[in-house]
Amino acid sequence: MDRTYDGIILGAGHNSLILQAYLCRAGLDILCVDRRNVAGGGLATVEHPRNSGFLHNTHSFYHRAITHMPWYRDLEVAYHGATYIEPELNVALIRENGESLAWWTDFDRTVASFRQFSEHDADRLQYWRDTFLPIVENILIPEAQSPPLEPTERRRLLGQSEAGRLLLEVSALSPLEFVQSEFEHPVIQAGLLFFNGLREVDLRCPGFGHHVAALLASSGKAQMCLGGSAALARALVSSVQAAGGEVRLQAEPKRMLTENGKVVGIETTEGEQVGVRRFVASGLNPHQTFLDLLKEEDVPATWRERAEGFEYNLIAPLFALNLNLNAPLRFDAADQAPELEQAFMVILGLDHVDDYLAMVEAHIQGSQPPPIMWGSCPTLFDPNQAPEGKHTAFMWQKMPYRLDGDPVNWDRERERV
Known part of the structure; x- marks a missing residue:
């Protein structure tokens, strides 16, 4: 091996950089590799034409509630240069x-706008916001910040409280079923479905009805990063580097190296081999991770089948x-x-x-x-x-x-x- 790290992260998108920054702050020696010449994945801000001063955010622009995220504070993202409005x-x-x-x-102004179309829908908006606010704060946010529970155990725990039982009831619906049962005006129905659909949730699928109610109760709104979305990528890289991490660009992983059923490193398309003492984590998609970068014999058959059958939204x-x-x-x-x-x-x-x-x-x-x-x-x-x-x-x-x-x-x- 040319060098060995505690861990390697494949892909330098924002999720990878956040993970890397946390691990480096915990004292681990972490390398992140990406085939592109700039970090951030979808956090792209492109000047076009070149040297014109016109900046375009070609993929990720609306950053919902970023300043409410624990990692925004923990990793001192604002200090490293990402300012949001x-x-x-x-x-x-x-x-x-x-x-x-x-x-x-201002939520009251939103209710007033709904009321211009439907008194009923404005009242339902107020109801679901008030009802789901404690569910978001006391259940959904803590869940999002904790290791996941087994589904049966989660259902058992939620069933012990009125709020938990309501969450289970609403979650059983699809977002489409929830919206059409709770709101009556076709424009409001359309707006709620479309706005929630921007979060890449298939609105026809049961199990996600609570997404709409949680959205109505959330205090977080769409935000934008001053200077362009790439400013967030630069801030995350700066946070990583301040904690001792390394982000290596134009380094495309060719394969993961394995010994005795364990991943021990990676090889790049340039032939460099880099070892790991603890892990390789992937910010790439399931097909790349389990089918392209690992030998067939190194992946359990059920994992390969699931990766092959993975469907994108x-x-x-x-x-x-x-x-x-x-x-x-x-x-x-x-x-x-x-x-x-x-x-x-x-x-x-x-x-x-x-x-x-x-x-x-x-x-x-x-x-x-x-x-x-x-x-x-x-x-x-x-x-x-x-x-x-x-x-x-x-x-x-x-x-x-x-x-x-x-x-x-x-x-x-x-x-x-």
Whole structure:
């Protein structure tokens, strides 16, 4: 081995960097390797054209409740350079007729916006927020910060309290079932489903109904990192290095090295072999981790079968449009509601819950869905992401990865248009 560490982490995305920083602070000697020339994974901020001063966040932009996360404090991320803001008009769903449904950082203003569409739905919003707030604070947050329990043991413990029993009851539903049973206005249904769906939860799957209720009760809102999302990546790398860790870029893992059924290191595509005393952890996907980087005989058959059968979220892929502008985005609906000029996340094309369901069905069929988009004008809140007096904006739309059954068809579609 060229060198040996306590542990190696594959991939330098934000989850890997957070893990590495914690382990280094605990006194371990940890190496993180990544094939790219910049750390952060989806925390990408790209200047385009080069040297133009226009910065675009090409994947990860909306960072929900980052400043509420324990690791944000524990790893001193702000000290290392990542500063966040949380715009007041956090999300605005703008309808074709100019009406808008708004989520504010001030919950009472959100309730008032819901009430413009439905008294019933505004009351249900208030009810679920008040009811689920102690569940979030006393059950879900502690669970997220603790080793997972066996499912049967978790059900037994939750069944001992009224709050726990309600959580089990709501969790048995799919998000779609929860929203359609608790809210009546089609625009509110659409907004709740779409907004929750941005978290990459399949809204048709039972077992996730509590996600919507927890979202309504959460105090955390969408935030953005000043200077671009890559500033968070740089801050995490700085935190790692301050704790003695090493992040090695342009080092692509070729395989994990094993002896007697145990991983003992990695080999890079350049032929370098690096050993470990304790572990190799992977921030890569299941196919890369268990199928590409390990020999078949080194992986239990059930693990390989599960990795081979792993399915990615059907409605996760994004089609992105990034723009350099002479002026910020302006929506006609702002004539009726001037506050929309300062909306952070804007959702367009979602007038009815049927629009959302049509989008899901299009993904199932592999066809292009109706034009439902969401995006922002980052420079409204951080002028430094463009030259003085200029702006950037982006819009995202969920599109099927396998267009008409084959991802190659996207290349053909590009030629067609």
